[in-house]
Amino acid sequence: MKKVLEVINIKKVIRDNEILKGISLSVEEGDFVSIIGVSGSGKSTLMYIMGLLDEPTEGEVFFEGVRVDFKNHRLLSEIRNRKIGFVFQFHYLIPELSAAENVMVPMLKTQKSRKDALKRAFSLLAELGLRGKENRKPYELSGGEQQRVAIARALANDPHIIMADEPTGNLDSKNTEIVMDIFLALNRMGRAILMVTHEIELARRTKKMVEMRDGVVVGIR
């Protein structure tokens, strides 16, 4: 399988505090990798680096086999826009935009016409069970619905990998199950997923579980 993302000997120091102490990890096409660990273990920091949002202090990141130059901000933005989809614990939907408009934003950035973007946004929202709620503002949706809109936004540009940072951390058990089912379905369709979670039960349902403690990987299942 082709590696979508690979990090080699990644170190991250923040204010003299070594958060990551030489981590190597890869995500292949069709992988569903979960990173678990207690709070402060460095799992989110690792995800930010793998998601090209943050620069490692040391080490190398390869995206689809090409070494990432963290000084090239334009290229980083381009990769994040077209090839990575983000889902966070807090949905981070723009409150002024409707559900469909929130999903449209990454597509508009790719110069897709507003009409096409809106069409795809409606289609994605329908796939995620939000038909009829496309024009609602985020505050008019439940927590689970908001998170599904965020997932639709992550899928907008048909990314090569989805990165989810505690995507169910703010949801009740029913919505957690819905979101997890969506991720599993997406993965079955061949989408690579990297998920950070502290819920071991969710992590067990993924294909690969990476356990972190104090900035190092302590186990891979």
Place this chain on the structure above:
Amino acid sequence: MNHVVFISFKLLSERKRQAIVSVLGVAIGVTAFIVMSSVMMGFQTYFIEQAVDINAHITLKNEEQDEADRILRVAYGDGVISEVLGSKPKETKDKIVDYKFIISKYMKSEDVKGVAPHLTGQAIVRYGIKEKSVNIIGIDPQLEVKASIIDRFMEFKRLNQLNVDRNSIILGSLVARDLGVRETGKKVTLVAPNGSVHVLKVVDFFNSGITSLDQTRAYLHLRTLQTILDRPNQVNELVFKIKNVDDAERLSRVISRETGYYAESWQKAYSNFLKIFRMQNWITYMIVFAILVVSAFGIFNIMMMTVLEKKRDIAILKAIGFEDREITWIFVFQGVFIGFVGATLGCLFGYLLQEWLSSIRFEVVGLIRARGFILDRSPVYFAYGFVFAMFFSTLASFYPSFKASKLFPVDIFRSGG
């Protein structure tokens, strides 16, 4: 850029109240600028045009010098003589010798439109029991119309009547009012400084709208005044009308050098007024500048607050691939849009206010006399107001936009947004 404009307007449209306040701030600034400029400049331009064209662009005089003083200064130098006592000024010292030659010489000049001789003095005009001290000016009506526009201010257009009837006089409209002369054809008595008394017929009234002129002036024929003042064939002033009024200062120096007399440009003659006007303009523009700066600060505050409130949105936009410059433009566009709408509204309000002001009728009696506001309705003030407003609102939005673009999304995500 579509996506940037889309998000920019979405953010702005959801904050209508703040946007409207900002737009109104800019609009008020632009309106104030347009109206204040047009009122101030309207008044100043009117005053300068009237004053300059009535009097002269350049006035050639023989500067009165005390002969004893002059001789002593030549003999002992400026530093030695501090004061000369006992010498008595004589009227004849201010005459311009060879004035006919000077007139014919400069009438041929390309820069000069016309030259006219004046003999000026002071006298008392009596009408019944009323009397008033006036500046009397002897003119040659035929030459005068080429060197000034006083004929335009004659109420009955009878300047030439001075040629027809040499024992006639034209009174300033306020002089006539003060004396109680309400119609032409009345006889007034003129008492000259030498004590001679002359009866003259009022043939017209001079009404320039400039109070200081209308209440002190009386015009006679040059020959008549020469006779009255016992100064045959003498003039003490030559007035020049030139083609380019802004060239008066330079030409006055040339004429002064060539003739040996003192040539005073209109700028020098009205330097006090021009200084006051300049100061007035500074004060006006400082006030307007302050209004625009305050409205810019309004935009700045709102934009800063927006950036602080929108940290989470900025973070997610950056995460999904928006570049720093795109984040900057999202906020700069808002400032530009506020500036554009505010400036456009300001221009509209300015125009409407100008219309209203120009329709108001009331008596203005002061430095000038007018009925209502004298407005300079040049489109230049609209253009300047628009450009200033756009500049300030763009500038005000630039720093918050820059700050927004420099937010590090990971910091926001780490703190839980």
